Amino acid sequence: MKNKTAKLYEVDLYKPIQNYFIQREYEVYGEVNHCDLIAVKENELIIVELKLNLSVELLIQATKRQRLSENVYIAIPKPNYSLYSKKWKNICYLIRRLELGLIIVSFLKSKGQVEIKITPSHFDRKKSMQMNRNERKRLLDEIKGRNGDHNIGGSNKTKIMTAYKESCIHIACCFERFGPLSPKALRNIGTGKKTLSILNKNYYGWFTRIKRGTYSISELGKKEVKEYPQLVHYYSELIESTSEIK
Structure with a gap:
């Protein structure tokens, strides 16, 4: 033995x-x-x-x-x-x-x-790719949701910019520009179909609910969004170029 x-x-x-x-x-x-x-x-x-x-x-x-x-x-x-x-x-x-x-x-x-x-x-x-088609779709959707390359490949233990975080930054910039808004108003500006979900989950703690159907940026959001000056500049210019809120 x-x-x-x-x-x-x-x-x-x-x-x-x-x-x-x-x-x-x-x-x-x-x-x-x-x-x-x-x-x-x-x-x-x-x-x-x-x-x-x-x-x-x-x-x-x-x-x-x-x-x-x-x-x-x-x-x-x-x-x-x-x-x-x-x-x-x-x-x-x-x-x-x-x-x-x-x-x-x-x-x-x-x-x-x-x-x-x-x-x-x-x-x-081919069968393996077919079985993982949903994962492939998520990968392509993630790319579509990003504006530029803000990460360094191979990074470890560093903050990664994702499409989700970019959406949060976009929403935060809208609040900074216009003040409290409804999810519908944000979507009209162009923040995307996941806007309500992002506000409700509030993963980063950047948002606060003012009243039913109306949200704003939190003090934490105002502070932390400044860590991404390039994207803040990008989305601020994008917001200025959009049409008036409906």
Whole structure:
């Protein structure tokens, strides 16, 4: 039985996987022309690359093996984090995207337990895009809702300008220019169909309800909107160019 504190080696993965395929009537061979494990049954050729950790190098190695067979697996020990986590789901997506298979080996019992998590298969890119068409739409809508590029790609732990925040700035500028307004009056100026939702949710605390159907900018809004001078200037000029409030 493997002790939890015992050091694990790549060779420890070999025997359980060898037994798994032998039980399924494959002939199994180790270290054949730099391939860690080969399983053969009639015309079927399976190649398995063994590693203790999933890495870019392992994925490169496995995709190179796809020159030799459509049935290429990577095998790793069972991770110590949840297989329901976002991290694991993203890993599985990448493996499917590369049309590889995935085997995990658990050493919790006296013998290593083998589980085929992913079987190599064709990845349908068009189907994947179709399934994510709503996410694509949200991406394009976000772009349409922005006026210029106010973020630096790759930024971390910095304030990100979104279409939602731009709408808040636009509404704030309207209040600064005209004073308290109704959602309908704001939409007539051009603040968009989400105006009422933005005012009700008041995510940033920039707005205040004066009375039923009438809103204004809060003291916090007056203070924080000054942090975005370029957009304040843009929307102030835009407001001046719009027609008179109906």
